[in-house]
Amino acid sequence: MYLFDASSIVNIIKRGLTRPLSDGATLDLALYECITALWKEHLLLGVLSKELVQEFVELVSDIFKVIPTYSIDGREDSVFDLAVRERITPYDASYLIVAIENGHVLVTDDRKLLEVALKYIRAITTSQFLSRYHKK
Numbered sequence: 083m084y085l086f087d088a089s090s091i092v093n094i095i096k097r098g099l100t101r102p103l104s105d106g107a108t109l110d111l112a113l114y115e116c117i118t119a120l121w122k123e124h125l126l127l128g129v130l131s132k133e134l135v136q137e138f139v140e141l142v143s144d145i146f147k148v149i150p151t152y153s154i155d156g157r158e159d160s161v162f163d164l165a166v167r168e169r170i171t172p173y174d175a176s177y178l179i180v181a182i183e184n185g186h187v188l189v190t191d192d193r194k195l196l197e198v199a200l201k202y203i204r205a206i207t208t209s210q211f212l213s214r215y216h217k218k
Contacts (some may be wrong), residue, residue: 083105083106083107083184083185083186083187084105084106084107084186084187084188084189084211085106085107085108085109085152085177085180085181085184085186085187085188085189086103086106086107086108086112086149086189087108087109087112087115087174087177087188087189087190087191087192087195088108088112088115088116088118088119089119089190089191089192089208090189090190090191090207090208090211091103091108091112091116091142091145092116092119092120092138092142093191093208094208094212095116095138095141095142095145096138097212099212100141100145102211102212102215103145103149104148104149105215106149106150106186106189107149107150107151107152107184107186108146108149108150108151108152109151109152109153109154109176109177109180110151110152110153111154111173111176112146112151113142113143113146115173116142117139117142120135120138120139120142121135123135152180152184154176154179154180157176157179157180157183160179161175161176161179162175164178164179168198168201170194170195170198174192174194174195174198177190177195177199178195178198178199178202178203181199181202181203181205182202182203185203186203187203187204187205187206188203188204188205188206189205189206189207189208189211190205190207190208191207191208
C-alpha cells in the first residue's frame with residue numbers, strides 16, 4: 083500500500099486524477115497541508131486561479147471523505163525524535179513514522195523528505211508512482 087503526502091496528493095489532483103489515490107492512505111494533517119499548498123500556488127505564486135483552487139479544494143475535501151487516514155496521536159515523541167535526528171519538519175517526520183510502522187511505500191515530491199525516507203523505507207515520487215499505476 084502507498085502513503086501519500088500532501089505534495090503528492092496535490093500533484094496528482096493537478097493532473098486531473100483521483101483514482102490513483104484509491105491505492106493508498108494519507109495522514110489526517112494532509113488535508114490542511116493540501117489546502118495550504120493550493121492557497122500558496124494561488125495567492126503567493128499566482129500560478130492557479132482562485133476558481134481553479136476552489137475546485138481543487140472541493141476535490142481534496144471529497145477525497146478525504148473516502149481515503150483512509152492515519153493520525154500520529156500517541157506517536158508525538160517518535161515524530162519529534164525523528165524530526166530532530168533527521169533535521170526534517172515534524173510534518174514530514176509524521177509521514178515517515180506512519181510509513182515505517184505500516185510498511186507503506188511513501189509517495190512524495192518533497193526532495194528532502196524523499197532523501198531521508200529512502201534511509202528507512204521504499205519511497206517514490208508522484209511521477210514514479212503514476213508510471214507504475216498506469217502499467218497496471
